[in-house]
Amino acid sequence: MNVLFITADQWRGDCLSSMGHPCLQTPSLDRLAADGVLFERHFAQATPCGPSRASLYTGMYLQNHRSVNNGTPLDARHSNVALEARKAGYDPALFGYTDVSVDPRQHTPDDPALRTYSGVLPGMTPVVHAGDHALPWLADLKAKGYSVPEGLLGVYKPKDAGAEASERGLTFAPALYTVEDNYTAFLTNELIKYLSVRVDEPWFVHLSYLAPHPPFVAPEPYHAMYDPGDVPKPVRAATVEKEAAQHPYLDFYLHNQQGWGIRYDHASKNNLQLNDRDVLQARATYYGMMSEVDFHIGRLLAFLDETGAYDDTMIVFTSDHGEQLGDHWQFAKYAYFDQSFHIPLIVRDPRAAAQHARGRRVSAFTENVDVMPTILDYLQVPIPSQCDGEALAPFCRGEAPADWRAEAHWEFDFRYVVETKGSSIQGLKPDQCAMNVIRGERYKYIHFTALPPLLFDLVEDPGEFRNLAEDPAYQPILLEQTQKMLSWRMNHDERVLANTRLTPEGVVERKMPRR
Numbered sequence: 220m221n222v223l224f225i226t227a228d229q230w231r232g233d234c235l236s237s238m239g240h241p242c243l244q245t246p247s248l249d250r251l252a253a254d255g256v257l258f259e260r261h262f263a264q265a266t267p268c269g270p271s272r273a274s275l276y277t278g279m280y281l282q283n284h285r286s287v288n289n290g291t292p293l294d295a296r297h298s299n300v301a302l303e304a305r306k307a308g309y310d311p312a313l314f315g316y317t318d319v320s321v322d323p324r325q326h327t328p329d330d331p332a333l334r335t336y337s338g339v340l341p342g343m344t345p346v347v348h349a350g351d352h353a354l355p356w357l358a359d360l361k362a363k364g365y366s367v368p369e370g371l372l373g374v375y376k377p378k379d380a381g382a383e384a385s386e387r388g389l390t391f392a393p394a395l396y397t398v399e400d401n402y403t404a405f406l407t408n409e410l411i412k413y414l415s416v417r418v419d420e421p422w423f424v425h426l427s428y429l430a431p432h433p434p435f436v437a438p439e440p441y442h443a444m445y446d447p448g449d450v451p452k453p454v455r456a457a458t459v460e461k462e463a464a465q466h467p468y469l470d471f472y473l474h475n476q477q478g479w480g481i482r483y484d485h486a487s488k489n490n491l492q493l494n495d496r497d498v499l500q501a502r503a504t505y506y507g508m509m510s511e512v513d514f515h516i517g518r519l520l521a522f523l524d525e526t527g528a529y530d531d532t533m534i535v536f537t538s539d540h541g542e543q544l545g546d547h548w549q550f551a552k553y554a555y556f557d558q559s560f561h562i563p564l565i566v567r568d569p570r571a572a573a574q575h576a577r578g579r580r581v582s583a584f585t586e587n588v589d590v591m592p593t594i595l596d597y598l599q600v601p602i603p604s605q606c607d608g609e610a611l612a613p614f615c616r617g618e619a620p621a622d623w624r625a626e627a628h629w630e631f632d633f634r635y636v637v638e639t640k641g642s643s644i645q646g647l648k649p650d651q652c653a654m655n656v657i658r659g660e661r662y663k664y665i666h667f668t669a670l671p672p673l674l675f676d677l678v679e680d681p682g683e684f685r686n687l688a689e690d691p692a693y694q695p696i697l698l699e700q701t702q703k704m705l706s707w708r709m710n711h712d713e714r715v716l717a718n719t720r721l722t723p724e725g726v727v728e729r730k731m732p733r734r
Contacts, residue, residue: 301342315427388500
C-alpha cells in the first residue's frame with residue numbers, strides 16, 4: 220500500500236478540462252479522475268499557503284490550529300498526516316515544501332528554523348526540500364550550466380521575446396530554462412529516481428509543486444499554449460470603484476493588493492494598472508503552467524504503471540487554495556470569493572471496494588480537512604480526535620454518507636494584510652481582522668469580527684456582486700445563516716480532551732463524528 224499525495228499551489232477548482240473548462244486541457248488529471256473520484260465542490264479552509272496547509276496536514280479548521288498566517292507557528296501539540304502515517308510504519312518523504320512554521324518553544328533562539336516560515340512538516344523526511352529559495356532546483360540549474368540570478372525571484376526572469384511579448388502581454392515571454400529543466404520537471408525527476416529503488420516496499424510521498432503559483436512564467440512551448448483571445452474573461456464589476464463599494468474590506472484590499480506579482484518584476488500593489496491584454500495573457504500563462512504540471516503528473520502515472528505500483532497506490536491531487544486571476548479586479552487569494560477557496564480534489568483509491576465507483580463525480584461539499592482522514596483511513600490508522608474533517612472513503616466506494624455537511628466553511632485572517640501596509644481598516648485591532656464563511660447550495664454568508672456581514676444568493680447572483688445583508692426582505696435568511704455560522708463554530712471547537720474522561724476503569728474517550 221502506497222500513498223502519492225500531490226499538491227499544486229494556487230490551483231483554481233474550475234481549472235480542469237474534466238470540469239468543463241472552455242480551453243484548458245489537463246488529460247493526465249482527467250485520466251486520474253476517470254479512474255478515481257472527482258470532488259466537484261471541494262474547498263480550502265484558509266489562505267494564504269501557511270494556514271491553508273496547516274489545515275490540510277492536520278485536518279483542523281483554522282479556529283483550532285490557529286496558524287493564522289504565513290510565519291505563524293503551528294502548535295507542536297497538534298499531530299499531522301505524516302506523524303500518523305509513521306504509526307503505520309511509513310517514512311513520509313517530501314519533494315517540495317510544506318510552508319509550516321515551527322513552534323518556537325521547541326527550538327533555541329538561534330535555530331535557523333525560526334528564520335523562515337517555510338519549515339518542514341514534522342514527521343516528513345525532506346528528500347528534496349525546496350523551501351523559500353528553491354535551492355535544490357537552483358543548484359541543479361547551476362550544475363547544468365545556467366547562470367542563476369541572485370535573489371528570490373531572479374530565476375523567474377523570462378527571456379527577451381521581443382516585439383511579440385509586447386503584443387501578447389506582460390507574462391508571455393518564456394522562461395530562461397527549458398521545459399526539461401524547470402522546477403516542476405526537477406521535482407518530478409527526483410521523485411521518479413527515489414521511487415525507482417523502492418518498487419518492492421511500501422512508500423508514502425508528498426509531492427508539492429509550486430506551479431501554477433506566480434510569478435506566471437512557463438518554459439517553451441507551454442508559454443504560448445493558450446491564446447489570450449480564447450481564455451475566459453475576468454468576472455468583475457464594470458469599474459474598480461463599483462467593485463470596491465461592496466464592502467470596506469474589499470475597498471481596502473483592492474487598493475493594497477499583496478502576494479507575488481504576476482511577473483517577477485511586477486508588484487501586486489500595481490495590479491489595478493494592468494490592462495485587459497495583460498490580464499488575459501496572465502490567464503493564458505497560468506493555464507500553460509497547469510498543462511505543464513499535468514504533463515509531469517502523466518509521467519508519474521506512467522512510471523507507476525510500468526513498475527506495477529499503480530494498483531497499490533492511493534493517489535490524491537489537490538491544492539492549498541485558489542487564485543482570483545483577475546476576477547473581481549484582483550490576483551492572488553486574499554478575498555472571500557469562491558475563486559480563492561474552490562480547489563480541485565481527485566482521489567484514486569486502489570482498493571477493490573472502490574472499483575465500481577471509478578469515474579464518479581461527487582457534488583457534495585468536501586473540504587481540505589477531509590484529506591488527512593481519507594489518507595489515514597486507507598492506511599488503517601485511527602483518525603485523531605483533533606480532526607475536524609472526515610474520511611471520504613464512502614464516496615470512493617460509491618456510497619452517500621448520511622447527514623453529510625450541507626455547506627463548505629472557510630476562514631481568513633487578514634491581520635497580515637493590514638499590518639504590512641502600516642494602516643488599518645476602520646481602526647481594527649489585529650484580533651478583529653478575521654472573517655468566517657459558510658457557503659451552501661444557494662446562500663453564502665460572510666461574517667466579519669468587526670465589519671459588516673455579506674450575504675449572496677448564488678442562484679440569482681453567481682458572480683457575488685449583490686450584497687443582500689442590508690436588504691430588509693432577506694433579514695430572515697441573514698438570521699438563519701448567522702445562526703448556522705454560530706452553531707458550526709460551536710460544534711467545531713477544539714475537542715481533543717473534551718470527550719475524554721478519567722474513570723475508575725481508566726481513560727475513556729468517546730469518538731463521535733462532527734456532524
